[in-house]
Amino acid sequence: MNTMKGPGLMLAQFSADAAPFNSLEGIADWCANLGFKGVQIPAWDRRLFDVEKAAESQAYCDDIKGMLAERGIVITELATHLFGQLVAVHPAYDAMCDGFAPEALRGKPNERSAWAVQQVNLAARASRRLGLSAMGTFSGALLWPYFFPFPQRPEGIVDIAFEELAKRWLPILDACEESGIDLCYEIHPSEDLHDGETFEMFLEKVGGHRRCNILYDPSHLLLQQLKYLDYIDIYHERIRMFHVKDAEFNPTGRQGVYGGYRGWTDRAGRFRSLGDGQVAFRPIFSKLAQYGFEGWAVLEWECCLKNQEDGAAEGAAFIRDHIIRVTDEVFDDFAGTGADRDANRRMLGLGV
Template sequence: MPKLATLKGPSIHLIQYLRNEAPYSTLDGLAGWAASIGIKALQIPVDPRLIDIHRAASDQAYADSILATVRKHGLEISELSSHLAGQLVAAHPAYDALFDGFAPAEYRGNKAAREEWARGVLFASAKASKRLGLKAHATFSGALAWPYFYPWPQRPAGLIDTAFEELGRRWLPILEAFDEAGVDLAYEIHPGEDLHDGVSFERFLKAVNNHPRASILYDPSHFVLQQLDYLSFIDIYHERIKVFHVKDAEFVPDGRQGVYGGYTDWAERAGHFRALGDGQVDFKGIFTRLAKYGFDGWAVLETECAFKDPEVCAVEGAEFIKRHIIPVVGDGAFDDFAGSGLSKGGVRKVLGLE
């Protein structure tokens, strides 16, 4: 059993708050805003408005300046994230037009160039994370098999195996780069990605030879929407969980729609994301399990509520996370006051063996 650990937090995933107006348009501005609402760390997306990821990979002085900007506000960096680039490492042709906008303009319409750009971002993220002193990195796996997640029409034999073999082939060199950097690569388990539940993550692990850096970004909201047991997921995969998004959700099916949502917008779907505390996620159970299994990473607030203003979500969410972090007990047990004082040698006598 791992030693108990106290989670760090709250951190905040900045992607939902990045926009082209002050103070949300620069790292300095976002850091100042985050500090003002009680945030302790930032999960920084590799957006050029916040960080030049290739420069951070090669220039220690520049990486130090990023750290200085954050520390000026009393904050830390919990992780970097490269979700959009990760998505483009493997994109099924059905989504080419929709995902093309994830890449810079000069790579759009050229799938090979776009994928090469995406891989470059991941390789740079490994080196930049090392220069910044980070332990984990957050990303998406991309998807080759996702259009076939429901087996109708019948999937041809070998389709899923081939897709995961190719996914593994694409990610293995990137995982090796993260291993060289001493950084875990945490894939967000997320519908729309080939890694969307435990079974698909295990398929991927097999494809990358159980690579030690292949890790999980755990976000229970995506499991509520799939009706997956998100507490048991921690019991099974806790050794691979390296990043934690704290996001709430609710699933309220009726006679007209269920998990698939009937193509409705988020607010009308049976399953949708909510502000922390407004949904159905058992965060007491989650924080307890993570503490029990020795997760010593950051609790990272992510906001995608279908109803509540994101500014309010951030303010309320920071306090919510603080309340849920469990300062774990040190060595010893709560009932040590009632110890028998019996020596090891006396145990056999108690059992009637001597």
């Protein structure tokens, strides 16, 4: 068995236009001071990272790795969620998703999608140059407006949507194979891959592609009322990334899972800083250790109440205290009697 690495920090919720959060050097210094050992870099944020340059220049990647190493930090993975979101967009979401693309591509969904595919492929090549093994993303969504079946969904629409989703992602998965990178879909409401059933539908359509994997984030499963520990038992062979994020679900007589269109603070289901929600992290870390997860435990801070800097400081210690250093000993070896096949047969009364 292997010991997972950590703590790491997803930088998307922290990068900003003011120092120290407006450069990778500045944010790395800040992370190191809090005790983080790794950073997950959003590949779309040019304040921190140039994905095009990283895909082509080994020197650029080596410089980044060297600068981080001086601070005791490594890159855990690249994140491509905003690119992945644009690979498949239902027309109802075009206007909202346009902001993720360059201005010249807004209002041009086909060109925007082609650009997004290119960006994910660049990030896979950059990941290879950085010596990484996994990369996070979103699947995008063609079906999400129809997630609740009323009016009833037309027969065949789900199958058509997953066929199209697979058609768009298969070339990307093949490019990840060429680069030796596991593409890990964050299982997330508003994405077509939002639970176990939908991941299995997609995996079947891409022929069980070995680079099609999972970014496990228990907060999204808790808010859907899935059994997030069972999820690890079922899908542990495909879990290659881990976001450590907390949440709570407190339904009332007025609202439940769907939230009644309320803002985050007033929803029954809310994201919280680590330790402030309802996710049982000790059994999660235990199960991941049991199955030999050797990736990174990465804090993704999202909380509707607590300041993000406080959440990060507390989160680094929280993750460090939850990582299980896996033993290479068996606890009752001291009582071992030693045996061979003949001895075992004699003990069972079977003779030699």
